[in-house]
Structure formats: structure tokens, C-alpha cells
Amino acid sequence: MSDKPDSSPVNDAPDYASTLYLPQTDFPMRAGLPRREPEFLARWNEIDLYRKLREQGTREKRDRFVLHDGPPYANGNIHIGHALNKILKDLIVRSQQMLGKDSNYVPGWDCHGLPIEWKIEEQYRAKGLDKDAVDKVEFRKECRVFADKWIDVQRQEFKRLGVTGDWDDPYLTMSYDAEAQIAREIMKFARSGQLYRGSKPVMWSAVEKTALAEAEVEYHEKTSHTIWVKFPVIATDDPALADASVVIWTTTPWTIPANRAIAYGAHIAYGLYKVTGAPEENWAKAGDLYVVADALAEEIFKAARVESFERVAAVDPKVIKRCAHPFRGLDGANGYWDFDVPVLPADYVTDDAGTGFVHTAPGHGADDYVTYLKHKAVFAECGTTEVPHTVAEDSRYFPHVPFFAGLQIYDHKGKDGKANAAVIDKLAEVGALIARGRLKHQYPHSWRSKAPLLFRNTPQWFIAMDKPVAILDGKTLREVALTAISKTEWVPESGENRITGMVENRPDWVVSRQRAWGVPITVFVHKETGELLADDRLDQAIAESFEAEGADAWYQNDPAFYLAPLGYDPAEYERVDDILDVWFDSGSTHSFNMETRPDLAVNRIVDGGRDQVMYLEGSDQHRGWFQHSLLEACGTRGRAPFDIVLTHGFVLDEKGMKMSKSMGNVVAPQDVIKDSGADILRLWVAASDYADDLRIGKEILKTFVETYRKLRNTIRWMLGSLHHYKPAEAVDPAQMPELERFVLHRLAELDEAIREAYRRFDYKRVIFLLNGFMTSDLSAFYFDVRKDTLYCDPPSSLARKSALTVIDRCFDCVVTWIAPILCFTAEEAWLTRHPDALSVHLETFPEVPAGWRDAALAERWARVRRVRRVVTGSLEIERNAKNIRSNLDAAPIVHVTDPELLAAVEGLNLADICITSDLTLRSDEGPADAYRWDDVPGVAVVFARAQGTKCARSWKISPDVGTDPDYPDVTPRDAQALRELKAMGA
Structure with missing residues (x-):
């Protein structure tokens, strides 16, 4: 049955097209994502979607799932790796919320360190200025202004990807409260005896004039x-x-x-x-x-x-x-x-x-x-x-x-x-x-300046890996960290072995840097004994000054400002002016994020609770953020700051090459969004195996645009059909035809599989399952079979009402299942269907009754579909040979000898299932020249042309056309539909 019957009157024939229940919807076929997506972002901002999600979690007392953001550097526009990372985080946050968790995401930024300081130095060099001749506090202010600028730029670019989170109140490592907390954390290491000053060879950048940690080193040919x-x-x-x-x-x-x-x-x-x-x-x-x-x-x-x-x-x-x-x-x-x-x-x-x-x-x-x-x-x-x-x-x-x-x-x-x-x-x-x-x-190079490094013996501050300390019950930091690794869920599992090997073999943590832009190592050293000054009052005074003035207070205030009020002689002490390794900053973020914000407070599984904290970054962060967060938390709290750690690969071009401006193979997320929309990028992320390196390029994106088009058209057809659905006419599954009950069974199967895939963060399986269901089960089979029923059956038809009921259930399931991935498209579809709703993202995945499962029925319809494939295959040959224009021109003879297949199709209207005007079923071999398909033995099809007259309304060919004297040019079924519509005044 075509979606668009010929409505032109012939010989003054009635306009039957107006009597059909054809799909009607304002949901356009062409998505126009680059134009429409910003409109939804504005709407989410207007209704304060993020705040409503938090209120929902509190009101329903949900278990919390916190995705703690690994902070990117605020030093430039985002690239495709950023897009992968943030979209993947958003898939997790949205899906966990729809699974029934209070899933919160507070974005953050790494604001200190060489990436930003280096940019300011480049500006100085371009002007012929000497950075070392500038007052340190003034230089730090320039770094702060630079970081502020790029935070605003990146915030808008991340939001454009559809990422939901507390964008109005992110965490920044350069905020005064964060700098104060970072200082508290390093002072904890000092008081526990884990911080010491030593002289040993460290990776040194002569260009940046500072020590580098292993995580800041990359290897290039030299x-x-x-x-x-x-x-x-x-x-x-x-x-x-x-x-x-x-x-x-x-x-x-x-x-x-x-x-x-x-x-x-x-x-x-x-x-x-x-x-x-x-x-x-x-x-x-x-x-x-x-x-x-x-x-x-x-x-x-x-x-x-x-x-x-x-x-x-x-x-x-x-x-x-x-x-x-x-x-x-x-x-x-x-x-x-x-x-x-x-x-x-x-x-x-x-x-x-x-x-x-x-x-x-x-x-x-x-x-x-x-x-x-x-x-x-x-x-x-x-x-x-x-x-x-x-x-x-x-x-x-x-x-x-x-x-x-x-x-x-x-x-x-x-x-x-x-x-x-x-x-x-x-x-x-x-x-x-x-x-x-x-x-x-x-050879080792700095990952910022790209200059080669050298090992250089220099006095530095270290956190000891192998020193037994009292606050760790006499264990070493290495021992505690390795135990914490074993208690963490690693996705993929190989991440555990990777980080275990790194922690087992890593040297003491070099936490000092000889730079200007960062949090200073807030300790005083006795000039004669070399002992650190330990005084809780001093620690408190330092932290309070940082909360009031930021870390600049360390340089603005003389040592006497801190020491004299406590009775110490400033002349006896050396103030340390080295700043902290930026990994210590980001490794401490749990302490000024999850431990201070009420909306992020968790009673984690490791403490006997049911809340969970996830860290998610690229696989290089086993030596970077993951490891340093682990060491910081283990050294101060005796445990990891996370329950789950997920790692993803890197983005390469279509040929598997690293992206480079010089090679001209860079794919910028801004360009993809401008051309195709953020939902295409989100679909690419979800469908890819993020555990490995991902590839992207024009040809790859074309395939995702095509996949998206098919998914969108399926949703559009459901919306069009549901224009005629009346909830009051919903049919109980027990009263439905077998075909509808089979589709409900598939929904129940998918509900379990999709929930499990979301729980396991397996988004490529979600796409695989949904794409298969929407294109194969629905568009190519169920909708195709039921179009005639939906368009042409009388208003009173149980089959039609049942089909609409099932489509309504399919719509709710499919659109919510896909909402974490195609967040804009799902919102558009949901509001088209439910114009009074606030947002699909405030929904949870629908509860699908377990009673819809029917394994025996599913097995029967699997066999029915096997027979149908042979029939449709034979008719495709006839259409290609121009023997017929559509399947409705045919009335094939189907020979079935396989007893299981025969039993499956007996008693069914196989003509409707195969979309032919008639069909004859026989339990014999059929002639030798019959159409057969090797994949389905025991089935043979002989083509025969349909006999009778073409129905002017449904286009079926039937000898029954004309048997109703009131409607002589249609089948009795269509006559009944016209009679009922007339009685309704339609």
C-alpha cells in the first residue's frame, strides 16, 4: 500500500484519498538540525532543564550517579577530541538519569599551569617583552584573564554539542575557594610526612624552564x-x-x-x-x-x-x-x-x-x-x-x-x-x-612546547610513594593506591592492568614546578634544620587568605604576615615559591567539588551506599588525571575518589592517521555542526567503539547522516500515524492480533537489552539494537504490513486500533531510548507528540510489562518472516522485469514443505503479510522452475497475477470489488469504512 494514493478524480470518481487515514504531522522530513538545535538549547535554558532534573532527583530520592568532569585546559577552541569526550559524558549522564538515577554533571576547567602560562609568554615574546621582568602577581592576573576568556568560549561550544550540566556554576581550579582547597590538600601531605624536598634527576624542559611529570611528556622521533x-x-x-x-x-x-x-x-x-x-x-x-x-x-x-x-x-x-x-x-x-x-x-x-x-x-x-x-x-x-x-x-x-x-x-x-x-x-x-x-x-618531548627534554638533577618537592605513614594505617601510598585500583570498576577492563602497571612502577610524585601560574606549595622550611613548619593554625591562616584573595595572597603577603602572628621569626624560615604540578590541582578537584557541593554529595558504594562516582577521559589519563586523582585521594583519604573509570580512545582521520593542520585532515566539530548538526556528531560517538581509536571524516559522516535520516523518517511516520490515535480507543494486548503482540514482545525484549546496554555504557549496542528494530522490524516489516490496515480499515476496526496502540507504545519507547543520544531530535519528536510536556529528558525509560514477552509467539513470527522473505524476493524479480508495478498486482502461489514453516503461516492472512492482493498456500514441493531461496529451504513461490478489479480506494485487486451496491468501485472492507465515515460525518 503506497503512502500516497492517486487522489486525482478519474471519470468523476470519488476522491477516496480524503477518506484515508494517511499520516499527518508537523514533524518535517528534513531535520534542519543546524537551525533547529539552537532553538532547543534556548528552550532548555528557558525552562531551566538542569535545575528541574536536580529537583526531580531530590523529590524522588533517587540514588546519585555523579560524573565528575576531568577538566580541560581553558586555552583555545574545542577540537574533535573534546567533542568525543563531552558527548560521551553526556550520553552517560542523560541515560543514567533516564534509568532512574539522579545523574549530575558539573563541568570544570583546569585554569593553571603551562598551557595557559605558555600562551601569555608567547604574547610577551611577540611584543619583545621579558616575562621575568614583570611582577609575578601582575603576570598571574593576565593568566587569569586569559583563562576566563576561553572558559566562556568553550562553555558555549560544549553547550552547542547538547551537553547538559551546571554551566552557570562550573568548578574552576583558579577560583579562590578551589585554590584554598588545593593548598589545604598539599598541606595535608606535608603534615602526614609524605611531602619532602629532595634532589634527583627529573624530566626538565629547558624551553619552559620547569620540571615535567611523566604525564606531560610525549615521545617523538629525534x-x-x-x-x-x-x-x-x-x-x-x-x-x-x-x-x-x-x-x-x-x-x-x-x-x-x-x-x-x-x-x-x-x-x-x-x-x-x-x-x-x-x-x-x-x-x-x-x-x-x-x-x-x-x-x-x-x-x-x-x-x-x-x-x-x-x-x-x-x-x-x-x-x-x-x-x-x-x-x-x-x-x-x-x-x-x-x-x-x-x-x-x-x-x-x-x-x-x-x-x-x-x-x-x-x-x-x-x-x-x-x-x-x-x-x-x-x-x-x-x-x-x-x-x-x-x-x-x-x-x-x-x-x-x-x-x-x-x-x-x-x-x-x-x-x-x-x-x-x-x-x-x-x-x-x-x-x-x-x-x-x-x-x-x-625521545621524550614536552607535550606543550614540543621541545626535547633532558634529565636534570635539581631540588624538587616530592610525594613519597613508598613511605609508610600513620594516616594510611602504616601503609604506603603505593600500597593503598593499588588496593583502591582493585576495588574500582574499569571500563574497558583492560584499564585496570594498564594503571596497575603504571602505579606499581612509578617513581615518587614530583609535585613542584618552577613557574608562576598555579597554586604555590604553601609550606615554610626552617633554614637551618630543613624541617617543614607544622602548625594547624598556620594552615588555617593560609587557606583563609586564599579564600579571600586567591593564591596571589602567597606572593602579595610577606612571610611575616603568616608567621609573626603565630609567634614565629620570619627570618628563620624560607617560604617556598615553587608552584604545584597542575596534575595536583586537577587531582584535588574531588575535594572542592564532590565534597563541598550538596548536589554532588554521595554515599558511595565503597562506603556501603548506593551512589556512584564515575571518572571518564581518554586512555592517556591512566598516567594523567586518573592516576593523580587516585594518588591525591589515597594519600589524604585512604581511598580512590571514584567507583567507575571509563576510558576512550583518540580520534583519527578516515585513514587512521593522526589529525594535523599541515596534513589538512582536521575535522572540526564546529564545521560538522554547521553542516549537519550536533545530533550527527552524537550519533557518530554513540555508534563507535569508544574503547578503541575512532575515525571520522566526510565519508564516514555521510553514513551517519543516512542512518539518521532513516531513524528520523521512522519516527516521523509514527508521529503521522498517531495523528489518528485516540487513547480512549487503546486496545488491551490480550485482545490484539498476533502481529501486534509480536511487536510488543519485541519491545519487551529490547527494553531489557537496551537498559542493560545503557547500564554497561555500551552505546554502540544501543544504536545497533535501535537501528535494527526501527529499520528492520518496524519500517521494513510491521509498518509495511500494517499500512493498508491503518490507512483503509473502518474506524471500528480492532486491527487498526490495535496497530495504533502498538505504535503509540513503540513511539514512547523508541524516542525515550534514543533521547540520550539524539537529544535534539528526540526532544523535537516528543514535543510534537506531547505539546504540553516540558521535555523528553525529564522522562524515564518506559516500564515495559514483562507479560508482553512471548517466546513461542516470537518463534512463530520469525518463521513467518522467513517465508515472507522468499515471497518478497520473488516479487522483486517480477517488478524488476516490469511484469508488475507493485506487489498488489500479484497473487502468488506459495509452496511450503517445511512442517515448522507451514505450521507457522497456516491460519494467517499471508496475503496481507506479504502485501499482495491474494495468495494461495500449498503444502507441496511446487514446480521445478518456482522461485526458491537457499537460505530458506522448503519454500517455493510461483508468480500469478491477481484476478479481479482494482479497488479505487485501497488499490487491492479483488473479485469482490463491486459486490456492495452503494460503493461499486471498492472492496467490501473499504465500503464498510466509507459507510462508517459517512455516519460519523467525516
């Missing part, structure tokens, strides 16, 4: 110098080694001046090798004796351009006690390198590359530093009593380093300075170099 250097053996238990040298290999020649040891692997086979042939000009000379790993000897001598060599003997590296630094005893060095270099075992040494010996500079490497701590007594015996400081914050050698003082490793743009070349030249000059080269490898 071409480095490589050198092979000989260290003469000066103490050994083996006389054969008296004239030999241990050879090391490094990709950081600039660290050679800081060398204090050599490490070897106890499991590696080493040998004494003699150069037997080499060019005259070669650095490696004939007769030289080198100790190297056997597995690497050939590679080493090839690099050294040695023509021939021989293995003299095996070497146990334990017999090598001491070596000399290559610069030992040089004129002009003033004895700087006149110490012994111990040869020590280390389990990190391999023979995969290099020489099998690792040059060890405790001031410039994590493993090197650990080796120093482990063998500190040996180092002392060799003349090294402390970790050397050789490189300053700008990556220049300190003035006390002979030969290289003032030379820079990286310049202010991150380019190689003169240090490497100078060291290499000096090694060659003193005869310590045997080979050099270049190597492309992955």
Missing part, C-alpha cells in the same frame, strides 16, 4: 649523536686488563661530564678484544684493548672502522673495580674529574644495543640515580660524595664545569645547542673517542 667512548681500567683483579679500556655507548654526549660510574649486566657475556688492524688516522688504533659484550663486538668494531680484531679472553666484569673518567687529569680541569669511576652491576643493562656497558650519570637519568643510591658507599670511596649538578635550568653547563661552562644543550626553541659537539670534540682531542654516529629514535 636524531641524536651517538658516541663510543673508552674508560681506561685503573683497578682490576685481572692483570690482563691492566692496559684495557671499558667501552660505553651513549646517545647523550652532553652527559659525559656528569659521568660517575659504569654499569654492567651480570647475565651478559663479555670479552677482552684486541684491535689488530686499523687505518692510520683511525680513533681506534691497532693494539688497543677493549672490554665489550660479545654479542655487540662485531657491531662496535664496524662502527669504529676497525679492519681486524681478535677476542683475547672472556671477561668477568666483576673483576673490573675502577676506571678513569676520559677527562681525568686534564690540564685546565683543576681536578674536576680526578675521581675513580666504579664498575657496578645493574639489572637494566642489556646487550641489545650499545656495548653492554652503560655510562652512568646520576644527575641525568632515573636508572643512573637509583644505581647511585644503591651503591652510595662505593661512590663515596671513589670520591663522589653527592650527585653532581652540571646543567642549569636553561640547559647551559654551570660555570664550575671545566671546558664547557655556558655551553647550551638546547636553545630556547628546543634546537640543539653547542654542548654535544663540544663534548665530542674534547673526547676526540684526548683520545677517548673510538667512534661516533647518528641515530633516529623515540
Whole structure:
């Protein structure tokens, strides 16, 4: 039955089209999302939807589900990764609310730290100004203004995505109350003894002049110098080694001046090798004796351009006690390198590359530093009593380093300075170099300036990972964090192993930064003893000043402002001016968000309650926000701040490539919204496997536009049909035809599956289930079958009323089920159907009676649909051959031998189900040339043309047309409909 019968009068025939119950709706076929979506945003703002959702949760005493926002940096327009993140959060918040929770989302922003400070510095550099010459408080004010600007920009861009939340009262790490609470949190670590000042090598950015945490580091390809250097053996238990040298290999020649040891692997086979042939000009000379790993000897001598060599003997590296630094005893060095270099075992040494010996500079490497701590007594015996400081914050050698003082490793743009070349030249000059080269490898870079980093020994503030503390019942922070990880639900589950490995192996947390824009480490240190000043009154005074003036108070007020009123002599104490790692800020957000706002207060599952807190960010946050939030909360509260942690992947282009402006493959969410609407982006997010990296591009978006179009048209058809629905005429399921009861069964099945998918945050399954139901079960089957009944049956028809009742139930279910995803479209559809309603987003998912489930009926209709597929397949061939214009021209003969299929279709009006004017069912094989389908054995179809006259109203062909004398050009069914309509005055 077509949706649009020919209504033009023929031979003065009646206009029967006006007597049909055709769909009528103001819900347009073309969505016009870019234009319509802002209208709904304005409406939600007008009715204060967010506040009504909170009132609903309080009024109904719902369990709380809090999605605590991982704060983005307020430093630019949002990108497609932001859109993925915020939309995914909104899917969760909306769906949890519709599942019956009080699901709250308070957006937040990370306002401190290098991303913003760096932008202000760029502005200074563009004007030729020196940031260090500006008053620190004035500089901080500029950072605050910059952050405020971008918060407003991003707020509007996030809202445009359809994200619901408390946009009028977000949390900001730079608000005065937040800065005061961050200070309280670091002071808790100080009072518990977990905060300490130490000197160890940390990742250092010479460009940004600050230490960086591992979470702020990314790895890029870099071409480095490589050198092979000989260290003469000066103490050994083996006389054969008296004239030999241990050879090391490094990709950081600039660290050679800081060398204090050599490490070897106890499991590696080493040998004494003699150069037997080499060019005259070669650095490696004939007769030289080198100790190297056997597995690497050939590679080493090839690099050294040695023509021939021989293995003299095996070497146990334990017999090598001491070596000399290559610069030992040089004129002009003033004895700087006149110490012994111990040869020590280390389990990190391999023979995969290099020489099998690792040059060890405790001031410039994590493993090197650990080796120093482990063998500190040996180092002392060799003349090294402390970790050397050789490189300053700008990556220049300190003035006390002979030969290289003032030379820079990286310049202010991150380019190689003169240090490497100078060291290499000096090694060659003193005869310590045997080979050099270049190597492309992955090297740590700052994720902000993109400049390469260096390990640099510098005094920093740390939070101890392995110190037992009283407030943790004698456990260490690492132990408490690992226990908390095991009690958390990780989505996907692989997240647990990922973060467990990171926490198991991470070093102490470097929380200090040598920058200006952030919350200071609010402690005072006694100048003589180095002890932290512990006084609860001091902590309170600091926090109160921050609440009144913000963290600027630390710099605006003299130390005496805090110390003198409490009876302390300011001259005896040093005020720490380092700021906190920005991860400490964001890691503390639970303390000034969930613990202070009444609308976010929870009695979590870990405390025996039923409320839940979720953290959701990209998978890189296992080392970032997730981990630092975990450590901050565990260190101060002994537990994680979350119950559930969900991670998503990153967004790539259609080819799986990282997006880059230079490559021209960037997809901006603003452009997608302008062209197609935010609901298309939301559909893309929901339908994608967020646990993996996602792809997006024009062609991919086209498929989602098409999917959306089909879903929208299904909703539109339901709305059009429901124009004729009268709730008072609703039919009890028990009185409905089988087909309607089958659709109700499908609704009951879907209700359970969709709720479970939403509970498991599996949105791609929600889309899969809904798309299949709406396009296959409804549009392509149920609606197709029932169009004739809905359009043409008499007003009194039970089948018609039953179909309308089922469509009404389908509409309510489908639109609410899809509302968390297509939030704008669902709202438009809901208000079209229920114009007096406030919002679909104030609804919960409809309760679907369990009694609608009927497995036996479902099985029968699955078989009916299999037979129908064979019939419709045969008719498609006839239409393509131009033998018929529509299925109503046909009256096929259907041969069914499969007993189960035959039993399923017997007793049903198979002609209506197959949308033919007539159909004959036979229980035999059928002729050999009948149409068959391999997927449905036991069914054969023979085409036959329908006999009779075409009904002028329904277009069915029937011999019964004309049997009613009052309506001679229609079937008796249509005559009855016309009679009833006439009686109603229609």
C-alpha cells in the first residue's frame, strides 16, 4: 500500500484519498538540525532543564550517579577530541538519569599551569617583552584573564554539542575557594610526612624552564649523536686488563661530564678484544684493548672502522673495580674529574644495543640515580660524595664545569645547542673517542612546547610513594593506591592492568614546578634544620587568605604576615615559591567539588551506599588525571575518589592517521555542526567503539547522516500515524492480533537489552539494537504490513486500533531510548507528540510489562518472516522485469514443505503479510522452475497475477470489488469504512 494514493478524480470518481487515514504531522522530513538545535538549547535554558532534573532527583530520592568532569585546559577552541569526550559524558549522564538515577554533571576547567602560562609568554615574546621582568602577581592576573576568556568560549561550544550540566556554576581550579582547597590538600601531605624536598634527576624542559611529570611528556622521533667512548681500567683483579679500556655507548654526549660510574649486566657475556688492524688516522688504533659484550663486538668494531680484531679472553666484569673518567687529569680541569669511576652491576643493562656497558650519570637519568643510591658507599670511596649538578635550568653547563661552562644543550626553541659537539670534540682531542654516529629514535618531548627534554638533577618537592605513614594505617601510598585500583570498576577492563602497571612502577610524585601560574606549595622550611613548619593554625591562616584573595595572597603577603602572628621569626624560615604540578590541582578537584557541593554529595558504594562516582577521559589519563586523582585521594583519604573509570580512545582521520593542520585532515566539530548538526556528531560517538581509536571524516559522516535520516523518517511516520490515535480507543494486548503482540514482545525484549546496554555504557549496542528494530522490524516489516490496515480499515476496526496502540507504545519507547543520544531530535519528536510536556529528558525509560514477552509467539513470527522473505524476493524479480508495478498486482502461489514453516503461516492472512492482493498456500514441493531461496529451504513461490478489479480506494485487486451496491468501485472492507465515515460525518 503506497503512502500516497492517486487522489486525482478519474471519470468523476470519488476522491477516496480524503477518506484515508494517511499520516499527518508537523514533524518535517528534513531535520534542519543546524537551525533547529539552537532553538532547543534556548528552550532548555528557558525552562531551566538542569535545575528541574536536580529537583526531580531530590523529590524522588533517587540514588546519585555523579560524573565528575576531568577538566580541560581553558586555552583555545574545542577540537574533535573534546567533542568525543563531552558527548560521551553526556550520553552517560542523560541515560543514567533516564534509568532512574539522579545523574549530575558539573563541568570544570583546569585554569593553571603551562598551557595557559605558555600562551601569555608567547604574547610577551611577540611584543619583545621579558616575562621575568614583570611582577609575578601582575603576570598571574593576565593568566587569569586569559583563562576566563576561553572558559566562556568553550562553555558555549560544549553547550552547542547538547551537553547538559551546571554551566552557570562550573568548578574552576583558579577560583579562590578551589585554590584554598588545593593548598589545604598539599598541606595535608606535608603534615602526614609524605611531602619532602629532595634532589634527583627529573624530566626538565629547558624551553619552559620547569620540571615535567611523566604525564606531560610525549615521545617523538629525534636524531641524536651517538658516541663510543673508552674508560681506561685503573683497578682490576685481572692483570690482563691492566692496559684495557671499558667501552660505553651513549646517545647523550652532553652527559659525559656528569659521568660517575659504569654499569654492567651480570647475565651478559663479555670479552677482552684486541684491535689488530686499523687505518692510520683511525680513533681506534691497532693494539688497543677493549672490554665489550660479545654479542655487540662485531657491531662496535664496524662502527669504529676497525679492519681486524681478535677476542683475547672472556671477561668477568666483576673483576673490573675502577676506571678513569676520559677527562681525568686534564690540564685546565683543576681536578674536576680526578675521581675513580666504579664498575657496578645493574639489572637494566642489556646487550641489545650499545656495548653492554652503560655510562652512568646520576644527575641525568632515573636508572643512573637509583644505581647511585644503591651503591652510595662505593661512590663515596671513589670520591663522589653527592650527585653532581652540571646543567642549569636553561640547559647551559654551570660555570664550575671545566671546558664547557655556558655551553647550551638546547636553545630556547628546543634546537640543539653547542654542548654535544663540544663534548665530542674534547673526547676526540684526548683520545677517548673510538667512534661516533647518528641515530633516529623515540625521545621524550614536552607535550606543550614540543621541545626535547633532558634529565636534570635539581631540588624538587616530592610525594613519597613508598613511605609508610600513620594516616594510611602504616601503609604506603603505593600500597593503598593499588588496593583502591582493585576495588574500582574499569571500563574497558583492560584499564585496570594498564594503571596497575603504571602505579606499581612509578617513581615518587614530583609535585613542584618552577613557574608562576598555579597554586604555590604553601609550606615554610626552617633554614637551618630543613624541617617543614607544622602548625594547624598556620594552615588555617593560609587557606583563609586564599579564600579571600586567591593564591596571589602567597606572593602579595610577606612571610611575616603568616608567621609573626603565630609567634614565629620570619627570618628563620624560607617560604617556598615553587608552584604545584597542575596534575595536583586537577587531582584535588574531588575535594572542592564532590565534597563541598550538596548536589554532588554521595554515599558511595565503597562506603556501603548506593551512589556512584564515575571518572571518564581518554586512555592517556591512566598516567594523567586518573592516576593523580587516585594518588591525591589515597594519600589524604585512604581511598580512590571514584567507583567507575571509563576510558576512550583518540580520534583519527578516515585513514587512521593522526589529525594535523599541515596534513589538512582536521575535522572540526564546529564545521560538522554547521553542516549537519550536533545530533550527527552524537550519533557518530554513540555508534563507535569508544574503547578503541575512532575515525571520522566526510565519508564516514555521510553514513551517519543516512542512518539518521532513516531513524528520523521512522519516527516521523509514527508521529503521522498517531495523528489518528485516540487513547480512549487503546486496545488491551490480550485482545490484539498476533502481529501486534509480536511487536510488543519485541519491545519487551529490547527494553531489557537496551537498559542493560545503557547500564554497561555500551552505546554502540544501543544504536545497533535501535537501528535494527526501527529499520528492520518496524519500517521494513510491521509498518509495511500494517499500512493498508491503518490507512483503509473502518474506524471500528480492532486491527487498526490495535496497530495504533502498538505504535503509540513503540513511539514512547523508541524516542525515550534514543533521547540520550539524539537529544535534539528526540526532544523535537516528543514535543510534537506531547505539546504540553516540558521535555523528553525529564522522562524515564518506559516500564515495559514483562507479560508482553512471548517466546513461542516470537518463534512463530520469525518463521513467518522467513517465508515472507522468499515471497518478497520473488516479487522483486517480477517488478524488476516490469511484469508488475507493485506487489498488489500479484497473487502468488506459495509452496511450503517445511512442517515448522507451514505450521507457522497456516491460519494467517499471508496475503496481507506479504502485501499482495491474494495468495494461495500449498503444502507441496511446487514446480521445478518456482522461485526458491537457499537460505530458506522448503519454500517455493510461483508468480500469478491477481484476478479481479482494482479497488479505487485501497488499490487491492479483488473479485469482490463491486459486490456492495452503494460503493461499486471498492472492496467490501473499504465500503464498510466509507459507510462508517459517512455516519460519523467525516
